[in-house]
């Protein structure tokens with residue numbers, strides 16, 4: 001990473017499942033746009049992904065692929081750090097210390113915990129419960145000012161701010177109180193049930209578009225996306241499916257909803273869906289091409305994540321040592 005700029009950005013994505021356009025438009029695309037103006041630190045949150053049981057070989061492969069794919073999306077290691085969370089051992093240490101400063105009731109209120117405990121009722125483990133503490137530790141270790149995320153992470157960030165203020169109150173100013181950075185595209189919905197968010201762990205593959213989907217897959221998934229019985233391309237109430245496709249088209253082309261409505265005035269949903277698919281195919285093609293180049297070079301990928309982990313460890317160790325001192329650990 002080049003010399004450090006003013007304010008710091010931290011964010012992360014889990015390598016569980018394949019990265020979707022929800023992750024991309026909600027978070028990753030914003031990350032890449034912030035790199036020139038901020039001191040950016042990004043992570044692949046593989047420790048977080050462990051809350052759901054994994055096959056070890058597949059997990060390793062998915063983590064490498066996700067790392068290469070995020071580089072292909074535009075994370076630039078000349079400007080930013082991008083490390084793999086499990087390679088930086090300060091995260092788990094701070095997470096324990098901050099777990100001891102987080103209420104059971106605060107964690108029990110997290111809607112993502114409630115949702116995930118319902119969808120993975122056979123494996124409601126303690127990691128799933130204490131997950132937001134690891135997340136807030138990720139952020140605080142780098143004293144991040146802003147955290148670019150999708151809407152679904154807002155509650156976790158509110159908890160982050162609460163725990164940060166509590167710690168600063170108890171031990172004196174230690175951590176920066178981070179702010180969420182949430183932009184348009186912050187909630188891309190499922191193509192099959194547009195009342196829910198698009199999720200990489202949804203068992204229905206047709207509910208999401210993954211960044212590495214082929215043009216045929218994209219056309220078929222968009223064609224099958226749930227809409228309503230009307231035919232005018234107009235953003236409005238009770239039209240979650242259409243609104244979602246308009247959001248995707250807007251994120252992909254940069255057009256406003258007004259411009260989209262004018263463009264498709266007098267045309268039906270079929271024509272609009274074809275345009276959405278075409279725009280996505282065109283938008284994703286350069287990312288897919290870069291990915292197929294990067295993934296071939298395992299040596300390069302390894303150098304990237306190792307160098308970033310080393311630097312992340314140096315930065316985060318400084319914070320951890322200050323916390324240990326304040327708590328009263330013998331250093």
Ligand code: TYM
Nearest residue numbers: 012013014022023026027045135149150186187188197198
């Ligand atoms: P994860 O892997 O579920 O998602 C990564 C990012 O993508 C955003 N996102 C979406 N945005 C819009 N529409 C959607 N359908 C959609 N689905 C996901 C998420 O809001 C997120 O920004 N806990 C985090 C990873 C994490 C993290 C952190 C984030 C670990 N430590 C510290 C920020 C700071 C997660 O599971 O993201």
